[in-house]
Amino acid sequence: MHEDVTARARTWLAEDPDPETREELAKLIEAGDLDELTARFSGTLQFGTAGLRGELGAGPMRMNRSVVIRAAAGLAAYLRGQGHGGGEGEGDAGGLVVIGYDARHKSADFARDTAAVMTGAGLRAALLPGPLPTPVLAFAIRHLGAVAGIMVTASHNPPRDNGYKVYLGDGSQIVPPADAEIAAAIEAVGPLSGVPRPGSGWQVLGDETIDAYLARSGAVLTEGSPRDLRTVHTALHGAQVA
Incomplete structure (x- = not known):
């Protein structure tokens, strides 16, 4: 099973277009980190x-x-x-x-x-x-x-x-x-x-x-809608720009 996981990882590495994830995966393969490789290639x-x-x-x-x-x-x-x-x-x-x-x-x-x-x-x-x-x-x-x-x-x-x-x-x-x-x-x-x-x-x-x-x-605002409300904004883990 360990050999299968490593083989799948090497196949994935060969066609990965991203230098960042290629380097990440190559290090895992070189280190023989089977737990992490299994977590990533179990499905x-x-x-x-x-x-x-x-x-x-x-x-x-x-x-x-x-x-x-x-x-x-x-x-x-x-x-x-x-x-x-x-x-x-x-x-x-x-x-x-x-x-x-x-x-x-x-x-x-x-x-x-x-x-x-x-x-x-x-x-x-x-x-x-x-x-x-x-x-x-x-x-x-x-x-x-x-x-x-x-x-x-x-x-x-x-x-x-x-x-x-x-x-x-x-x-x-x-x-x-x-x-x-x-x-x-x-x-x-x-x-x-x-x-x-x-x-x-x-x-x-x-x-x-x-x-x-x-x-x-803005069209949903009707005459008389509050226009001076104070709001608080959060970037939500960086998913928005504040």
């Missing part, structure tokens, strides 16, 4: 209605670029299967996927990897312009007529964690049976070398989407 993070969430680190039981690329490739395959892929004709682009992220460690990297995978799969990808709250992403999906959205965040979890929330075109988190269908598509993803990830081709949205979100949010 995979399970995709459900809340997407993925877990501690950052190397291996399939942690949140890292390899796991995110696989998740994005599976989601792209699911969306193409739902008829949202691009056609063969010139200008016949695929459906739009909006991607947001918070200020956690690796969030921006995970968002860019997702944009690259979606672009490589023939979908149109649009990144929100910076770390933003999750409701901005949910709003942008409907505002821009997207077929899906991804928010890279672990919400209120401790700072060592990160996560990957998936939304479909109605701007709400996925519900059964879509979660199981996406999970199956992720499971079917082969080696990362077979996942196209171009270095460009996606859009970075401007402030117009944020302005539209603020205008829509």
